[in-house]
Amino acid sequence: MNHTGALVSARGLTKIYEGPPEHVAVGGIDFDVRRGEAFGFLGPNGAGKSTTMRMIGCVSPRSGGELTILGHDAARDRRTIKARLGSVPQDDTLDTELTVEENILIYGRYFGLRRDVIRERTDRLLEFARLTDKRASRVQDLSGGMRRRLTIARSLVNEPDLLLLDEPTTGLDPQARHLLWERLFRLKQDGVTLILTTHYMDEAEQLCDRLAVMDGGRIVAHGSPRELIERYVTREVLELRFPLDRHEQAAEKARGIGERIEVLPDRLLCYTSDGEAALEEAGRRGLDPLTALVRRSGLEDVFLTLTGRTLIE
Amino acid sequence: MSVPAVHEFGYWWHRYRRTWRGTAVISIANPLLFVTALGFGLGRLVDERNSAYLHGGSYLAFIGPGLLAASAMQMGFIHGSGPVFQSARVGGNYRAAVTTPMEPSDIFTGHLLFTAFRATLDSAAILLVLLVFGAASPAALPGAVLTALAFATPISAYAVSTDRPAKLSALFRFVIMPLYMFSGTFFPAEQLPGPLRALVWLSPLWHGTELCRGSGPIVIHVLVLLALIVAGYLAGRRSYTRRLTA
Numbered sequence: 421m422n423h424t425g426a427l428v429s430a431r432g433l434t435k436i437y438e439g440p441p442e443h444v445a446v447g448g449i450d451f452d453v454r455r456g457e458a459f460g461f462l463g464p465n466g467a468g469k470s471t472t473m474r475m476i477g478c479v480s481p482r483s484g485g486e487l488t489i490l491g492h493d494a495a496r497d498r499r500t501i502k503a504r505l506g507s508v509p510q511d512d513t514l515d516t517e518l519t520v521e522e523n524i525l526i527y528g529r530y531f532g533l534r535r536d537v538i539r540e541r542t543d544r545l546l547e548f549a550r551l552t553d554k555r556a557s558r559v560q561d562l563s564g565g566m567r568r569r570l571t572i573a574r575s576l577v578n579e580p581d582l583l584l585l586d587e588p589t590t591g592l593d594p595q596a597r598h599l600l601w602e603r604l605f606r607l608k609q610d611g612v613t614l615i616l617t618t619h620y621m622d623e624a625e626q627l628c629d630r631l632a633v634m635d636g637g638r639i640v641a642h643g644s645p646r647e648l649i650e651r652y653v654t655r656e657v658l659e660l661r662f663p664l665d666r667h668e669q670a671a672e673k674a675r676g677i678g679e680r681i682e683v684l685p686d687r688l689l690c691y692t693s694d695g696e697a698a699l700e701e702a703g704r705r706g707l708d709p710l711t712a713l714v715r716r717s718g719l720e721d722v723f724l725t726l727t728g729r730t731l732i733e
Numbered sequence: 734m735s736v737p738a739v740h741e742f743g744y745w746w747h748r749y750r751r752t753w754r755g756t757a758v759i760s761i762a763n764p765l766l767f768v769t770a771l772g773f774g775l776g777r778l779v780d781e782r783n784s785a786y787l788h789g790g791s792y793l794a795f796i797g798p799g800l801l802a803a804s805a806m807q808m809g810f811i812h813g814s815g816p817v818f819q820s821a822r823v824g825g826n827y828r829a830a831v832t833t834p835m836e837p838s839d840i841f842t843g844h845l846l847f848t849a850f851r852a853t854l855d856s857a858a859i860l861l862v863l864l865v866f867g868a869a870s871p872a873a874l875p876g877a878v879l880t881a882l883a884f885a886t887p888i889s890a891y892a893v894s895t896d897r898p899a900k901l902s903a904l905f906r907f908v909i910m911p912l913y914m915f916s917g918t919f920f921p922a923e924q925l926p927g928p929l930r931a932l933v934w935l936s937p938l939w940h941g942t943e944l945c946r947g948s949g950p951i952v953i954h955v956l957v958l959l960a961l962i963v964a965g966y967l968a969g970r971r972s973y974t975r976r977l978t979a
């Protein structure tokens with residue numbers, strides 16, 4: 421059952437929440453996460469990302485399929501697996517009545533670590549999360565972003581081989597996000613395998629070696645960010661905005677520009693290998709946009725192409 | 734018993750160390766108020782009538798063990814309901830513990846161990862004061878701890894799976910309170926009218942109270958309380974698992 425060299429391997433992995441009404445949250449997915457890589461699940465609300473993460477974290481039993489983690493069956497060897505995992509759930513699970521330091525201590529004790537070992541690691545973890553001066557503060561006095569950083573620091577107390585991060589940067593300000601990316605990058609260089617979920621395209625592009633795009637409980641595409649962009653979209657995009665009352669009429673007129681047109685509620689996207697040429701063509705057709713922008717395609721466009729929906733609403 | 738359970742005990746111990754003074758006052762002062770008011774106040778009235786139901790003993794000696802057992806029930810409810818309910822919710826301690834090598838059954842066992850520890854400590858403190866008044870015997874301690882667990886275990890099993898705190902207050906109002914009134918705490922159960930007298934056998938608190946008084950078929954009282962603990966434990970292992978690993 422051990423798929424070659426994969427740290428995590430799923431085949432036909434399924435999760436059905438028993439109802440009523442019965443709900444298929446994950447509908448039979450296959451993926452392999454290789455040692456040392458950063459693997460991302462990208463998808464809209466309700467796609468099944470957290471459910472998948474919880475199954476990998478051994479806190480949600482699968483309903484069907486196979487799931488092997490670190491060479492062990494996720495249903496059978498939960499303790500062994502969990503001892504080597506770091507886990508950052510989507511909802512914070514910090515104890516708000518305890519201090520920053522105590523949260524790490526209690527959590528470390530759950531792994532059976534000795535107090536002096538935990539104390540020694542706490543110094544480094546707090547520095548990692550830039551919370552050293554908050555050491556004795558109660559968690560209820562921390563900001564949301566600080567709590568997130570503490571949850572991430574805490575998840576490293578057992579020096580995990582595999583770190584699960586469910587929307588690690590949601591709620592962080594841009595500076596904290598970039599700091600965290602840098603820290604995660606460093607962890608990866610130290611050999612920690614990362615699995616993360618995100619709504620953010622830039623995060624996925626920056627952090628992930630490979631991605632699985634999820635929608636409605638299924639993986640609709642996977643590959644590296646670059647592969648996905650090359651496979652599913654043209655090199656450039658022309659974005660046109662019109663006054664709302666002329667929006668539909670303009671969409672009609674624009675038909676046929678570039679290889680494909682995507683009509684969003686607030687703008688038109690023309691997928692093309694040459695954005696400038698498309699813009700000229702639009703001018704020839706008498707289109708008079710409020711704004712026009714030529715840019716390179718990104719994961720957002722991949723997602724739109726695959727699902728017909730934008731990721732961030 | 735698995736070793737990881739000790740870490741859940743450790744969590745509650747860690748919290749208790751910082752708050753024990755406040756909690757000790759609440760869990761001990763209340764029974765003491767009762768013992769003073771009932772034992773000395775009401776007791777004087779009762780003893781004058783020389784009731785045959787008391788078999789020649791004083792009302793104080795009667796109410797002492799009764800209050801001990803009733804407080805133990807209350808401890809069982811207090812520790813088995815609120816903290817368990819809160820811990821199982823998003824943001825609660827159980828949610829963090831379950832992402833570590835701890836399994837739901839370890840969490841349950843560890844928390845129960847702590848409840849047993851608290852019940853022993855608090856019952857011993859109450860008993861100490863009762864001893865000073867000559868209102869109970871030291872042999873009542875195991876009965877009190879058993880009573881606390883006979884309530885805490887099934888109540889935890891229920892509280893972990895419930896989604897609304899209102900259900901727990903209903904449990905208090907419709908189960909715990911009536912038991913408190915009609916389990917031989919304040920007056921001997923033999924005084925109840927015929928049909929109710931038989932029903933008292935169904936009350937775990939009555940068995941606990943009799944145990945604390947050292948009266949009646951002790952083995953049966955112990956077995957009833959143990960049966961509740963075992964049944965609650967089996968149910969709790971399932972309900973903890975169902976709730977914490979959905």
Ligand SMILES: Nc1ncnc2c1ncn2[C@@H]1O[C@H](COP(=O)(O)OP(=O)(O)OP(=O)(O)O)[C@@H](O)[C@H]1O
Pocket residue numbers: 437443444445463464465466467468469470471472510979
């Ligand atoms: N405990 C549960 N019981 C029943 N249904 C659930 C449960 N948890 C999740 N679901 C359902 O499963 C589906 C997938 O949810 P999941 O949380 O995995 O999505 P997600 O991709 O993480 O979404 P988001 O981006 O909003 O976090 C949703 O339709 C959700 O309603």
Ligand SMILES: [Mg+2]
Pocket residue numbers: 469470471510586
């Ligand atoms: Mg989610």
